[in-house]
Each structure stands twice: as C-alpha cells, then as structure tokens.
Amino acid sequence: MAISLAFNGDKIATDQQGYLLDHTLWQEAIAVVMAKNDEFELTKAHWEVITFVRQFYLTYNTSPAIRALTKAMKAEFGEDKASSRYLFKLFPDGPAKQATKYAGLPKPKRCL
Amino acid sequence: MPHILPKLTAIINSKAPFSNTAGKDALDIALIFGSFEQPTSLFFQGDGVWQLIQEQNGALISVKDYLKTFAAFEFYDLENIYVCQESLFQRSLTTDFHIEKVQVLAKKKFADKLATHHTVLRF
Amino acid sequence: MPTLHIVRQSTFNSDDFTQCLQVLRNNDVIVFIDDGCYNLHHPLISTIGSEANIQLSVIDKHAKARGITIDESLYTIINMNNLVELTLTTNRVITWQ
Numbered sequence: 001m002a003i004s005l006a007f008n009g010d011k012i013a014t015d016q017q018g019y020l021l022d023h024t025l026w027q028e029a030i031a032v033v034m035a036k037n038d039e040f041e042l043t044k045a046h047w048e049v050i051t052f053v054r055q056f057y058l059t060y061n062t063s064p065a066i067r068a069l070t071k072a073m074k075a076e077f078g079e080d081k082a083s084s085r086y087l088f089k090l091f092p093d094g095p096a097k098q099a100t101k102y103a104g105l106p107k108p109k110r111c112l
Numbered sequence: 113m114p115h116i117l118p119k120l121t122a123i124i125n126s127k128a129p130f131s132n133t134a135g136k137d138a139l140d141i142a143l144i145f146g147s148f149e150q151p152t153s154l155f156f157q158g159d160g161v162w163q164l165i166q167e168q169n170g171a172l173i174s175v176k177d178y179l180k181t182f183a184a185f186e187f188y189d190l191e192n193i194y195v196c197q198e199s200l201f202q203r204s205l206t207t208d209f210h211i212e213k214v215q216v217l218a219k220k221k222f223a224d225k226l227a228t229h230h231t232v233l234r235f
Numbered sequence: 236m237p238t239l240h241i242v243r244q245s246t247f248n249s250d251d252f253t254q255c256l257q258v259l260r261n262n263d264v265i266v267f268i269d270d271g272c273y274n275l276h277h278p279l280i281s282t283i284g285s286e287a288n289i290q291l292s293v294i295d296k297h298a299k300a301r302g303i304t305i306d307e308s309l310y311t312i313i314n315m316n317n318l319v320e321l322t323l324t325t326n327r328v329i330t331w332q
Contacts, residue, residue: 124329126254126292157257157258158250158254159250196257198257199254199259219257219258222257223259223260226258227236227238227258227326229328230326230328232328232329234329234330234332
C-alpha cells in the first residue's frame, strides 16, 4: 500500500491526492482526520455539504460537478445555500473537489 | 452585442448499456455539456432504448451502474429526453422507464425533433 | 434543412442503416462509405420513396474496392472531396457507425 491515510492505527488506501480508493470504508471520523491533516476546520455548514455530496453519490453513482451540486442543493436547502459563491467560501480549493474528498468519494472526473 | 442563438446538441444513444462503453461515454459527454450550460438533448434509438428499462443492475456483471446517474439529469439541465417509439415497439418494450420525464415520439416526430439540432453525436 | 447521413456499416451486420432510415427526412443526403457500400443492393434501398427526394451517393473507390457494382441510375458517384463539400452544403451530419 504505497499511499494511505493513517486512521485509528490502520492504514486506509488513498490515491495520490488523498481520496479514498474504497468509498465504503468511509466514516465521519475519517473526514475529521483528513481535515486535520489538511489543517482545515470542518464546521456544521461543511458537514451539511459533505453529507449531501455523499448522499448524491450513493443515489446517482457519480460525484456531482459544481453546477450540478448547486442545483441539487437548491432543491434541498433553498436559494441562499445553493450558490457557487457560498460553496467556494466553505471550500476554497473547489467545493466539488474538497467536499468529495472528505466525503470519502473519488475525485470528480469533470473537474469543475 | 449581437444575439447569438445557442447551438443545440443532440446525443443519440444507439447501443445496449453493457455491451461496450458507448452508453457511458455518451453520458459523460452529456454531463460535461450540461455542466457548461450547453443546451443538449438525449435521443434513445435502436438498442439504445435498453438503457432506459427498469430493474437493471450492472453490479451483477461487475459493470459500474452508470444508469443510476440518469436520475440526476435535471441537475445537469438535461431535460429533453426523447425515445423512438418504433424502437420500443420492435423490442416489445413498454414505456415504463427508470427515469421520469421521457418523451416517447413516433418515427416522424422523432426525426423532426432530431433535425432541430445543429450538431448530432451518435454513440 | 437537409441532413447528411454518412453510412459506414453493412446492414447485414448492424442495425445502423435501419436506424438511419428511421430518421430520414425529405431532401436528406445519404453517402455510403466503407462497409456501408454493402448496402447498395439491399432491399431496404427500395423502401426509400422517390418522392422523398433523397440523394444517394457512394464513394467510388470504397464500392469498387469491395467489388460492388454501382447502379448509376440510382446512385451519384462521388469522391472524398465531394464528401467534404457535402458537409458544407448540408445543415448537420450524422455518422452511422
């Protein structure tokens, strides 16, 4: 196992950018460890997005690109949380990329 | 600024879902076009109509079930989904699809609808 | 608003040409290239009504290479340059392969 994430004395396989190779191994505590390694603080608002992205993946078998994510969140949470501005504020490195990582999902192939 | 009409793209799905990667490739292109706000319609014709029937499970034959992603079309602004009625009829298929908002068109209407698009990609 | 249909497969082997005929509209152009030339004597050709005013074209070398005779009363014989010209004089191109 060349690249992995140390978690509870275990090693969990990831790709070079830290995305889990097997999304079924994910649990909330893993997201906490990942964020800590990135020196990134997860607030309640972050968790809302992470949970939503994970649910999207489990339902549709794909990680949402940013535009699809905002549209889907609009349906769920309403207008003010459904802008890419709001999401980029939460996840400055790109909401689709960052949230999918903490949600234990593969990196979205469609980068934006 | 001159008003430029958006270019309409049609993607024809003509292959059964698991025989090769055509269906998955068509889906990837459709999602990319949708993400970049390019107006895109999806057409299902010939064996492509098999992509729409219910109760499929690619996992049983170790294929990633990309058909589940069809249900997310609305989030990618893919709202024009057309199916060739004759292709359904030839395969003894009903109009029970695994996604909603699918328009079944008779042969002539299907052809006319396709001809309203500027670019046609066929998979 | 004609469509250029480029037919590349033998209909004895695939459903592509049948699907092309499903969406054929008046004044469209069909070009048979590659193995599409095997369709030249297929009974499906006779299902295309003359009133539809369809231009049927064949890439000369592709048919000849396969030993297929071209009925010149039915087909326009063209080369690759003509095919490129057709993509410019029609409104859209669909490749059936």
